[in-house]
Amino acid sequence: MLSRNRSKKAELLARVFDHSAGRYIKGYTMLTLGWSDGFTFVPLDSVMLSSAKLANRFCEMASHLSKRSHGYKLRIESFSRKPDAFVGLLDRALKAGFTADYxxxxxxxxxxxxxxxxxxxxxxxxxxxxxxK
Incomplete structure (x- = not known):
């Protein structure tokens, strides 16, 4: 969780649920994919998620962005659900040539x-x- 409780106009700021605290906060969810050999951890890729629900977002993304830009694609990716974002992180790592036993x-x-x-x-x-259940 990346808490931004004092922010008001941060782009894609959302009301997200913090599972460790058991309450909603203003901020973002950060997913990180990493590789480990049991002793070290190397982060490979990450994605910062906003909320997929429009009602939970406080501030929308800028409207003047080019839809072909990398920034626009990252903003669109921030609307995805956590399992879908996880699969995207894993696919990018596999495409880059990383391998894992499990x-x-x-x-x-x-x-x-x-x-x-x-x-x-x-x-x-x-x-x-x-x-x-």
Whole structure:
């Protein structure tokens, strides 16, 4: 979580849920994909997410941006859901030539649709399963 509780006009500022604190904050969600050998952690890629819901956003993106620019594409990516953003991060890392024996993820991401996508790409997955209905 990147908290911006005192901000009012930061671009794509949103009301996001902080799972560790158990409450909503003003700010962004940061997802980071990294590689580890068990001793070191190397961040490979990250994405800063706003809210996908228009009602949760306090400030919209600038309207004068060129739709072909990299900045515009990053802003559009910030509207995606966390599992979709995760798959995008993983696809970019694999396309860049990074390899891994398995994907280790938090219990929040260990869900059947995401597991199907990752195993469809030939990746083994390690993740804790949360207790659900």
């Amino acid at each position: 994907v280790l993820m938090d219990s929040w991401f260990t869900q059947a649709p995401l597991l199907r996508q990752l195993t469809g790409r030939g990746l083994s997955v390690i993740g804790m399963i949360k207790e659900m």
